Amino acid sequence: MMLDARLVDPLDALHLPREDDAFRVGLVVPQSGPLGLTGPSALDGALLAAHEINARGGIHDRPLDLVLVDGGGEPGPVSADVARLLDAGALDALAGCHTSDVHRAVETVAAGRIAYIYTPPHEGGTRRPGVLCTGTDPNGQLAHALPQLTEHHALRRWALIGNDYIWPRSVHRTATALATRAGARIVLERRLPFGTVERTVEPLLDALRTARADALLLSLIGRDLVHFNRALRRSGLDRRLVRLSGALEENGLLALGGDDTGTLYAAMPSFATLAEEPRQLLAERHRALCGPWAPVLDAYAVGLYEGLHLLAALADRHALEPNGLSRAAGRLLRGERPGVHLARAEGLGFAVLSGPSAR
Structure with a gap:
């Protein structure tokens, strides 16, 4: 064909x-x-x-x-x-x-x-x-996943690391509120310009150790997310930290070389193994x-x-027509609320654990 x-x-x-x-x-x-x-x-x-x-x-x-x-x-x-x-x-x-x-x-x-x-x-x-x-939006991605992981792993000290632009800023505000309601607290927050992870990663790893974080929300994207997870693997912190990402998908996991720690999670609308x-x-x-x-x-x-x-x-x-687009789309999509799945990295793929959680 x-x-x-x-x-x-x-x-x-x-x-x-x-x-x-x-x-x-x-x-x-x-x-x-x-x-x-x-x-x-x-x-x-x-x-x-x-x-x-x-x-x-x-x-x-x-x-x-x-x-x-x-x-x-x-x-x-x-x-x-x-x-x-x-x-x-x-x-x-x-x-x-x-x-x-x-x-x-x-x-x-x-x-x-x-x-x-x-x-x-x-x-x-x-x-x-x-x-x-x-x-x-960030609440739709995290409202189910972050409290669930906090409870399941008895997490108390979340760190937030992301790129420095509008989406991670909103994600971090939402995560802070959700972690607090779940009985945890934020012990570290960092936002990095695109493309700077490789040359700034060692101080970040030191900061994670000093803060004694037990969980890490990653709002890094693309290659920065890959570089940071590779650095965590080299340091051994990947096995000590529960990690949650709202941007990790199959291509990023493949670029990372897979993950077998059992502590790397993603909250996304879709996974290939659904x-x-x-x-x-x-x-x-x-x-x-x-x-x-x-x-x-x-x-x-x-x-x-x-x-x-x-x-x-x-x-x-x-x-x-621009002025009527949202209303028309709302009528067309009535009852079809987008959801988010929580999945855990297993080797080169994901095992879907739960979902969808509605926005």
Whole structure:
């Protein structure tokens, strides 16, 4: 079976006429930067969704094309790339899976002009007209997982370590409140600029020892999360600390080389090993179209896949106007509350322990 989905270069979208009067969605996913290791999976999830939408006749009898924008750069340049496409009338909608600081910058240029669906876990708060977040906020990710681990492991001293941008800040505020209610306390908090973990990790490890932490909430992302978990392994702290992440998925676990400590947990909307029939069928369709060596569809990829199908459903209902997008999506998704699963790393994969917990 051939993949019926076209990926369009932004320069071609700016300067060449559309083939078959295609409906073009700007796909903002990281092909570089802190979350670059998740890019291939996210792209596969988007292509699979586009293939399925096109197999049903596209959007209003127009084929769906994806215009790939690298969402892995700094917020300003990424949003400038999106703005150029919008100013040229090259896009009919936007979908993205990238960091929240990039999201807020893209939101600024897209709001009120075009429907923009943002699919990964996010920091919460309000959004501008035409911007729809389909992922979960920090309370949705942690409200079940953090108290459960605190009780199960009799944890009393949590440390918080993350990257320094809008999502980890919101995560840390939520985690502090949840830990306090669970009878624990925060003994250390650090936030690091992207790409600095490798050269600053030894003082961080010393600080963890000094604080006598018994649990660690990690809101590092992508390669920084991988580097830090590798450093924990070298130090032996990985076997002393219960670790919980709201950003660890299969690609990050593979880059880490797996984990067999029994103390590394992730709280995410989806895992490849979920026994749910829709998740297994999605994996089978992906393998059939992209081959057995295609990247695993992680939580980011599944979120983007579902976000594009939601966008197509809204378009079918003529509901992509920015001012009515959230109301129309709410009606479409009524009763389908996103959930979060708690899973433990076991070797190169995850064992799902519980879920979903509703937002």
